Amino acid sequence: xxxEETNVKNAIEINEYGQPYINPYYGCSAGCPFCYWLxxxxxxxxxxxxxxxxxxxxxxxxxxxxxxxxxxxGSYCDPYMEExxxxxxxxxxxxxxxxxxxxxxxxxxSARSKIVLRDLDLFVQMKRLAVITELCRLDQMxxxxxxxxxxxxxxxxQLYADGISVCATFAPIxxxxxxxxxxxxxxxxxxxxxxxxxxxxxGTIQEERVMELVEQKRPELLAVYQEYLNGEHKELDxxxxxxxxxxxxxxxxxxx
Ligand code: SF4
Numbered sequence: 001x002x003x004e005e006t007n008v009k010n011a012i013e014i015n016e017y018g019q020p021y022i023n024p025y026y027g028c029s030a031g032c033p034f035c036y037w038l039x040x041x042x043x044x045x046x047x048x049x050x051x052x053x054x055x056x057x058x059x060x061x062x063x064x065x066x067x068x069x070x071x072x073x074g075s076y077c078d079p080y081m082e083e084x085x086x087x088x089x090x091x092x093x094x095x096x097x098x099x100x101x102x103x104x105x106x107x108x109x110s111a112r113s114k115i116v117l118r119d120l121d122l123f124v125q126m127k128r129l130a131v132i133t134e135l136c137r138l139d140q141m142x143x144x145x146x147x148x149x150x151x152x153x154x155x156x157x158q159l160y161a162d163g164i165s166v167c168a169t170f171a172p173i174x175x176x177x178x179x180x181x182x183x184x185x186x187x188x189x190x191x192x193x194x195x196x197x198x199x200x201x202x203g204t205i206q207e208e209r210v211m212e213l214v215e216q217k218r219p220e221l222l223a224v225y226q227e228y229l230n231g232e233h234k235e236l237d238x239x240x241x242x243x244x245x246x247x248x249x250x251x252x253x254x255x256x
Contacts, residue, residue: 001029001083002046011056011094012071021072024053024090029081030110030137033209034172034200037076047077047084054093061101070128071098074108082113095122104128110137111155123164131159131166132254135187138213141178144186153186160188167191167254172198174210175239176218184247196252197240200229 012020026048028037037043073079079091091107098105099122109116111133123129133156144150152168159166170180170193180195187193200206207229214225243249 001027003084004046004048005051006048007052008050008056010060011053012060015072015075019072020069021075022053022057022094023075023077024050024073024079024088024094025077025081025084026050028077029083030078030112030139032137033213034198034206036206038205038209040076043076047081049084049088050090051088053090054097057094057097061097061103064101064103068101068103070104070106072106072108078110078112079107080109080111080113080116082115085113085115092119092122095119095126099126102127106130106132108132108134110134110140111152112137112140113151114155116155117158120159120162120164123159124162129165131156131164132169133159133166134169134171135183135193136170136172136174136178138178141182144182150183150186153183156191157188160191168193169196169252169254170194171196171252173240173243174198174213175224176221177213180243180249184249189248191248193249194252194254195240195243195249197237198228202230 011022015021027043027046029047073091073094079085085091095105105126105128109131133152135150135152137152140150140152156166156168168187168191170183173180173195180193184193198210200210210229211222211225214222244251
C-alpha cells in the first residue's frame with residue numbers, strides 16, 4: 001500500500017445526509033470487495049495522510065460557536081488503520097480537538113487493530129461519544145473461522161466494558177461466507193448489531209470483486225450470488241430479514 005503525505009484546505013466535509021464528517025486519511029487498507037468507494041477512480045491502492053487535518057479542524061471548531069453539531073470520523077477511510085495511525089496519530093489529534101470543544105462525535109471503524117484502545121483516555125472524557133465497529137471484515141472473519149481472535153469483536157467488547165457507548169454493524173451479510181451468527185456468539189449480547197444485505201449493482205467493480213470472492217470461497221454458490229446481485233433471488237432477502245429483531249440484531253439505519 002502506497003502512503004502519501006498531503007495537506008487539506010478543510011477538515012470537514014458534508015455527506016449526502018448533511019452530516020459533517022472527517023477523514024484523517026484518504027484510502028483504506030481493508031480491501032473489502034463490496035466497498036462503495038471502489039467506484040472512485042484513484043481511491044484504491046494508496047493512503048493519503050492529511051498532515052494538517054487537526055489544525056484545520058480547530059479552525060472549524062472555533063467557527064462553530066455554540067452550535068455543537070455531531071461530527072463523524074471515518075467514511076472513506078478507517079481512522080484506525082494500523083499502517084498509518086500508530087505513526088501519524090491524526091485520528092488521536094482530531095479527537096483531542098473535538099474533546100477540547102466538547103463536540104459530539106461518532107467514530108466509525110473496522111477496529112482491525114487494537115490501536116483503537118490507545119484512545120480510551122480520550123473516549124472516557126468525551127461525554128457524547130459513540131463508537132460504531134464494523135465487524136464484517138473478511139480477514140477478521142477468516143480469523144474467527146480459524147478459532148482465532150476477531151479483533152473488531154475484542155475491541156467492541158473492551159469498549160463496552162469500559163463504559164463507552166458502542167454498537168456494531170455487520171454489513172453486508174454474505175450468506176455462506178460471512179454470517180452474523182458467528183459474530184453474535186462472541187460479541188457482548190448487550191451490544192446491538194445492525195445488519196444489511198449486499199448491494200453491488202450489475203456491471204460494477206463491486207459485483208466483479210464479490211463474484212471473485214465467491215468463486216474463491218464457495219464456488220458452489222456462484223449461481224445463487226449471481227441471481228442475488230441481479231435482484232432475482234428473494235431467498236437471500238429473507239435470509240437477511242430473519243435476523244432482524246432477534247438477539248439484539250436490527251436492520252439499518254443505526255439509531256442515534
Ligand atoms: S473498511 Fe470500509 S472503507 Fe475500508 S475497504 Fe472496507 S468498506 Fe471500504
